[in-house]
Amino acid sequence: MTMGIVGPGRIGQMVGEVAVALGMKVLAYRPERKAVAAFAQPVDLESIFRQSDVLTLHCPLTPENKNLVNAQRLTWMKPSAYLLNTSRGGLIDEQALAAALNSGRIAGAGLDVLTIEPPPASNPLLTARNCIITPHLAWGTQAARARLLRMATQNVRAFLAGKPQNVVN
Numbered sequence: 001m002t003m004g005i006v007g008p009g010r011i012g013q014m015v016g017e018v019a020v021a022l023g024m025k026v027l028a029y030r031p032e033r034k035a036v037a038a039f040a041q042p043v044d045l046e047s048i049f050r051q052s053d054v055l056t057l058h059c060p061l062t063p064e065n066k067n068l069v070n071a072q073r074l075t076w077m078k079p080s081a082y083l084l085n086t087s088r089g090g091l092i093d094e095q096a097l098a099a100a101l102n103s104g105r106i107a108g109a110g111l112d113v114l115t116i117e118p119p120p121a122s123n124p125l126l127t128a129r130n131c132i133i134t135p136h137l138a139w140g141t142q143a144a145r146a147r148l149l150r151m152a153t154q155n156v157r158a159f160l161a162g163k164p165q166n167v168v169n
Contacts, residue, residue: 016037027043
């Protein structure tokens with residue numbers, strides 16, 4: 001099977017490592033043309049949609065990639081393919097994905113994020129076939145929360161020592 005990773009940054013690369021461990025071929029699409037991990041084959045956007053058995057999104061939401069997964073690109077996917085999104089809800093045109101799922105155009109979707117959270121009852125993905133939606137808290141394990149607390153403490157100590165770290169400007 002082939003795993004396609006859109007946005008093979010730090011998290012995308014970790015997902016790719018798991019895919020390789022499972023014996024999958026890994027494709028990667030990175031619009032800014034930066035290098036991808038050695039285990040991944042860089043491809044263009046159309047190729048990653050057409051060749052992936054599992055397509056996973058790991059990129060920020062920008063004006064350029066809003067609705068990256070749209071009706072046209074969903075037609076490029078294999079009918080047996082699965083779409084995963086743990087990144088940002090706005091990357092997917094939810095109406096188009098629901099239509100693709102309900103018509104059997106793709107096999108299924110696993111989503112940890114939606115465009116609006118919590119979703120309104122009218123969100124078409126709530127009733128779409130073969131669509132699993134999780135409550136966007138995969139990060140919320142006890143280990144992850146403990147790590148966040150340690151990082152916050154370290155950031156405060158560094159700031160008080162006059163050496164701010166993890167500064168976002």
